Amino acid sequence: MPARRPVRWHIAVFLAPAVLVYTAIMIVPLFGTLNLALYNREGDARVFVGLANFATLFGDPRWSASFWNALGNNAWFFLIHMLVQNPIGILLAALLSSPRLRMAAFYRTAIFIPTILSFVIVGFVWKLILSPIWGIAPGMLGAVSLKGLFAPWLGQEGAALTTLALVSVWQFVGIPMMLIYAALLSIPDEVMEAAEMDGITGWSRFRRIQLPLILPSIGIISILTFVGNFNAFDLIYVAQGALAGPNFATDILGTFLYRTFFGFQLQLGDPHMGAAIATAMFLIILAGVCLYLFGIQTRLRRYQF
Amino acid sequence: MATRSSLPRTVAAHAILITWTVIALFPVFVILINSFKSRRAIFAEPLALPTPATFDLVGYTTVLRQGDFLQYFQNSMVVTVASLFFVLLFGAMAAFALSEYRFRGNLLMGLYLALGIMIPIRLGTVAILDLMVSAGLVNTLAALILVYTAQGLPLAVFILSEFMRTVSDDLKNAGRIDGLSEYRIFFTLVLPLVRPAMATVAVFTMIPIWNDLWFPLILAPAETTKTITLGSQVFIGQFVTNWNAVLAALSLAILPVLILYLIFSRQLIRGITAGAVK
Incomplete structure (x- = not known):
């Protein structure tokens, strides 16, 4: 009888450290919090209420209006990132990766700098630049005699969210740029040279040779953008405060969760409703990621060199 | 032509x-x-x-009189570098196990680890604080390092396993025929080949750790364990109308991470090009 295959202990050794730390510090506390969503406070006691908190969140007009407002704003925030941040990132990466480009290292380093700044700095500096009082932006528009175009964008209900989304694009465009750049560099020179032999250069080389090869990376940056945007909180918080003004025009799920969970001004924090919102966010993100993993990623072709 | x-x-x-x-x-x-x-x-x-x-220089003199920025900087460095080390080591090991071996529960384990990309670890803050209190780790840098390691692992595993799938099987099988153990194959054959991906993961892991305000505020707000982001945020809150001091504090918060990044980006570029040339 042939012996059974020996237990492959090395698999466990490779997996153990990551799985242990991750489970103890992240998963267990997270499910502890999600569990809170099923309880509520009555007097001093914590009682199990099942899905009643979700019925309140979607049924009670005071809660559901805020929720749908935050979700809609969040979707717009994400859309701007997909339409502005990722195409600019891919364009910059494609330009940077062209051979014999001088100063490529300088550009790459400089363009990534906003990404390393903390939200504390980014929120503060853009508020200063866009401020109608200190006025770097109105002054600069005035210098090209377009001063009429200036408006206090961060204070306008119609423009505040888009403005903040563009600030976020400004800050994070370095991430898709770096990922795509690394993917473009990993394409072997022989492939590019073969294309050049066949007379495929410039735009058509990018579209027909490079683009298919970096599609998996574009998939990754899309899903990272989605997850990052639906978890976003800090920029809105440092620029507009927990109330996400003006008149909740910049409220996204993260700030809505924060206000509910920790309270603001005169309203007390409600950990149970907060946990219900957190669970809703979790399900939204889970749906998006599943769509990517099963609908898109499995159809991408991978090439081994 | x-x-x-x-x-x-x-x-x-x-x-x-x-x-x-x-x-x-x-x-x-x-x-x-x-x-x-x-x-x-x-x-x-x-x-x-x-x-x-x-x-x-009135802004800088105000800042340097008021806050212990050198101590804050040192705390941020310790936390960031230690977390980065653990994320890269543990993350690469797990990614290798997931991308290299076929075993029961492989897909499930991958999904389990990827779960952490989707959920902000902040949702578990209350339970994490309880955990750290009972472990006696409040107001220590170790608490922050543990949290950031857990936070960084899912993305590291996701990206690294994606890249490890493109490492050629022939190379690894050649190593096996030469009698290398699986550990040697991982550390001497696969790790050098995924260096560009490691550098990318390092940058993406480093930034949120360095800039985080939330966990330092909750887990380690003591004067001796304050990170530079928390230190400058507290300072801005206190001096909000003193523009000289605020701008100087912001500059001091930018400069260290800028220098760190400029040093690191050399490594990053070297890593990326080394991987591309093969």
């Missing part, structure tokens, strides 16, 4: 890259130049470079 058509294209490429570089650096430039100017000059000519008449 190639040079003939590429001159206008090169000019266009530089024009686009320079434009975006200016957009990217302009706000940082505004903070830095104004931090060296007197209060009146900040308001009168926000875009002017400091001249001998407007040069003023």
Whole structure:
């Protein structure tokens, strides 16, 4: 009888450290919090209420209006990132990766700098630049005699969210740029040279040779953008405060969760409703990621060199 | 032939890259130049470079009198470097196990580890605080390192396993035929080949750790364990109308991470190109 295959202990050794730390510090506390969503406070006691908190969140007009407002704003925030941040990132990466480009290292380093700044700095500096009082932006528009175009964008209900989304694009465009750049560099020179032999250069080389090869990376940056945007909180918080003004025009799920969970001004924090919102966010993100993993990623072709 | 058509294209490429570089650096430039100017000059000519008449270090002297920025910087360095080390080591090991071996529960384990990309670890803050209190780790840098390691692992595993799938099987099988153990194959064959991906993961892991305000505030707010982000946020809150001091504090918060990044980006570039040349 042939012996059974020996237990492959090395698999466990490779997996153990990551799985242990991750489970103890992240998963267990997270499910502890999600569990809170099923309880509520009555007097001093914590009682199990099942899905009643979700019925309140979607049924009670005071809660559901805020929720749908935050979700809609969040979707717009994400859309701007997909339409502005990722195409600019891919364009910059494609330009940077062209051979014999001088100063490529300088550009790459400089363009990534906003990404390393903390939200504390980014929120503060853009508020200063866009401020109608200190006025770097109105002054600069005035210098090209377009001063009429200036408006206090961060204070306008119609423009505040888009403005903040563009600030976020400004800050994070370095991430898709770096990922795509690394993917473009990993394409072997022989492939590019073969294309050049066949007379495929410039735009058509990018579209027909490079683009298919970096599609998996574009998939990754899309899903990272989605997850990052639906978890976003800090920029809105440092620029507009927990109330996400003006008149909740910049409220996204993260700030809505924060206000509910920790309270603001005169309203007390409600950990149970907060946990219900957190669970809703979790399900939204889970749906998006599943769509990517099963609908898109499995159809991408991978090439081994 | 190639040079003939590429001159206008090169000019266009530089024009686009320079434009975006200016957009990217302009706000940082505004903070830095104004931090060296007197209060009146900040308001009168926000875009002017400091001249001998407007040069003023009052902001910096206020900041350095008030806060222990050197200590904050050291704390941030310790937390960031230690977390980064554990994320890269543990993450690469797990990614290798997931991408290399077929075993029961492989897909499930991958999904389990990927779960952490989707959920912000902040949702578990209350339970994490309880855990750290019972472990006696409150107000220690170890608490922050543990949390950031857990936070960084899912993305590291996701990206690294994606890249490890492209490492050629022939190479690994050749190593096995030569009698290398699975550990040797991982550390001497696979790790060097995924260095560009490691550098990418390192940058993406480092930034949120360095800039995090939330966990330092909750887990380690003591004076001796404050990170630089928390330190400068507290400072801005106290000196909100003293523009010289705020701009100087922001500059001091930017400069260390800028220097760290400039040192690190050399490694990053070397890593990326080394991987590409193969």
